[in-house]
Amino acid sequence: MTPSELLSAALEGDRRSRARLLSSLEDRIDGWREVMATLDKHAGEAHLVGITGVPGSGKSTLVGAILDELLESDLSPAVVAVDPASPFTGGALLGDRIRMMAAGDPRLMVRSMSARGRLGGLASGSSSLVTAFDALGHDPVLIETVGVGQSEVEVIDVADTVIVVVSPEWGDAVQAGKAGIVEIGDIYVVNKADRPGASNIERVLTEVAEERAGWRPPVVSTVATDGIGVFEVIDAIGSHREHLVQTGEGDDRRRRRRRAWLRHAIEEEVALRATDPDDGTLWDEVEKGSLDPWTAAARLVNGG
Ligand SMILES: Nc1nc2c(ncn2[C@@H]2O[C@H](COP(=O)(O)OP(=O)(O)OP(=O)(O)O)[C@@H](O)[C@H]2O)c(=O)[nH]1
Ligand SMILES: [Mg+2]
Numbered sequence: 001m002t003p004s005e006l007l008s009a010a011l012e013g014d015r016r017s018r019a020r021l022l023s024s025l026e027d028r029i030d031g032w033r034e035v036m037a038t039l040d041k042h043a044g045e046a047h048l049v050g051i052t053g054v055p056g057s058g059k060s061t062l063v064g065a066i067l068d069e070l071l072e073s074d075l076s077p078a079v080v081a082v083d084p085a086s087p088f089t090g091g092a093l094l095g096d097r098i099r100m101m102a103a104g105d106p107r108l109m110v111r112s113m114s115a116r117g118r119l120g121g122l123a124s125g126s127s128s129l130v131t132a133f134d135a136l137g138h139d140p141v142l143i144e145t146v147g148v149g150q151s152e153v154e155v156i157d158v159a160d161t162v163i164v165v166v167s168p169e170w171g172d173a174v175q176a177g178k179a180g181i182v183e184i185g186d187i188y189v190v191n192k193a194d195r196p197g198a199s200n201i202e203r204v205l206t207e208v209a210e211e212r213a214g215w216r217p218p219v220v221s222t223v224a225t226d227g228i229g230v231f232e233v234i235d236a237i238g239s240h241r242e243h244l245v246q247t248g249e250g251d252d253r254r255r256r257r258r259r260a261w262l263r264h265a266i267e268e269e270v271a272l273r274a275t276d277p278d279d280g281t282l283w284d285e286v287e288k289g290s291l292d293p294w295t296a297a298a299r300l301v302n303g304g
Helices: 003-011 015-026 032-042 059-072 096-104 121-135 150-157 168-175 180-184 198-210 230-247 249-275 281-288 293-302
Strands: 048-053 078-083 109-114 141-146 161-166 187-190 219-221
Touching (some): 003 015, 015 109, 015 121, 032 121, 059 078, 059 096, 059 141, 121 141, 121 150, 161 180, 168 198, 187 230, 219 230, 230 249, 249 293
Parallel strands (some): 048 141, 048 161, 078 109, 187 219
């Protein structure tokens, strides 16, 4: 099947074509940009929910519990898990449970991405995946990533709604403001509320939330392993979505997201040029010493 045949079959809902389409996009097979151009025209309906937070705070467990509820409500969610730390394609990040749920339910699709083989960085790969899920009719699209560094925050920051998950063992870090991710939260989840110290974090986050102008992020306590508080999280997502529509902030975020995705795509294209000398002339000139690397780089990037 050519990429465009695959695309047509996927858009018509064929499940195997959908899976193959996603894989071919991940592999950046020939013709992938044309496929993205079409997908982009079909996308734009899904609510993008970023889930970030400190390592081990229970993000995947929470995502699984949210999916249970969404599927119960007959929705067709999708999950993109982005693992910036692992050089391996991780099953660990997302957890077996979510994988098994996806295997058993055609309404749910999941994909995880790791640092491995990501020439243009994780950001570009994840934005194309999110666009594909959106175009294929999945809504909402959940994006999970560990919030430790800058690039992950960038991935999550383009969501419509950002959920920051913390747990009691990270109380001190949150309090000390070390977890910089706290600033980008539209909803705070204090998970592992069954553990000591949860109410302390809840108090700190409530204070942070009260200082915000405009939307005041709700602070929700959960025990994701038992599904406790999950309904409140979904409720908070719904309220924030409504807020985005009513204030027009949703349009602002959408525009900001498209600009960020363009930046990601530029980074990928540049990375491709930096490693793939399909026209090797400039590379040869630099190698021989007849051209300096800086002028050559500018010519490559500017297409001159
Ligand atoms: N006690 C308790 N344990 C929990 C809760 N939620 C998750 N856990 C446990 O915490 C551990 C980590 O959960 P994950 O869902 O994998 O956490 P994560 O944030 O996705 O982890 P990374 O993706 O590795 O950063 C697992 O052993 C879970 O069973 C909770 O509410 N209470
Ligand atoms: Mg996880």
